[in-house]
Amino acid sequence: MIRVVIAEDQQMLRGAFASLLKFETDIEVLAEASDGKQAWEAIQKHQPDVCVLDIEMPLISGLELAELIRRANLPCKIMIVTTFARPGYLKKAIDAQVDGYLLKDEPIDFLIESIRKVMKGERVVSTDLAATLFMKEENPLSEREIEMLRLTKIGMTTDDISKALYLTKGTVRNYLSSAIQKLEAESRQQAVQIADEKGWL
Template identity: 45%
Template structure:
């Protein structure tokens, strides 16, 4: 039996995934959590072998949880299962240590097969997203530019962002200006939106 942990902040989705996967004769859901920062402890306690992680969760994202799993429990494999099929997320997930990336509308049989393949040590990526990810290339943004664009998403003023990250307003403007250029946008709000849509934030 392959022991599975499900991490998704929506109880209904978690329950549906558990019900589908438990129908498979060789898969067993041994733990469920609703927060990203609960994944490693639950994986350790349940002796899970594969963790299915949503991306957007409270406490920590699925990408952060995958990275922590790789560091703390390297024998445990992680598979991102998300609604957010953004090409940039694929590259970030694989960089974080995830062994696979599929979207939630993947048919149940294919999801079960993805779990088995990940368990065997293989990589599994939704083919359409893989192709898009290759065409889009890696994110051109630096870590600082991503951080500042994420803060700009809610429309914060440069002065407010500067205070929050303890940088001068001029430095913040320079980073945001570079990010605007790299995304081909004309405003920081547009740059933030483009970066979010591509999965770079």
């Protein structure tokens, strides 16, 4: 019996996954979670064979959860499901050593077969997702601009960054402004999001 925990913040989709998996005689759904925190608690409590994780969830994302599972040396297989075919996300999933990375619009039979395959030690990636690996864009940002966006991502203000790096506020603003222009973003927060999704931070 393959024991599974499902983490998906969309209730309808989570319910559909769980209901369809319950029809399989060799798969048992141990728990369903609507956010990353619930999922982490369920994974520690039930010690499943396979975790099916949505990539974007409240509190803890699927990728952050994958890293937590790996750091805790839990033996469960990790499958990420996503609506996004983004190279940055796939790179992070590979870095987190996930066993499966599937698009949500795959047929349910593909998900079920993928659960069985990862249990046998295989790695499964949706074809459309695998293709994004070969669509890597050249990173237009300088090292300094990347550094500014990383610090912005963790919540640092222009003032904080200037003090931490011994730069003037004007210099920090110039680097951030340059990064925003290169990424065709409307704000520093949007620039952080774009760079992060592309795997440049």
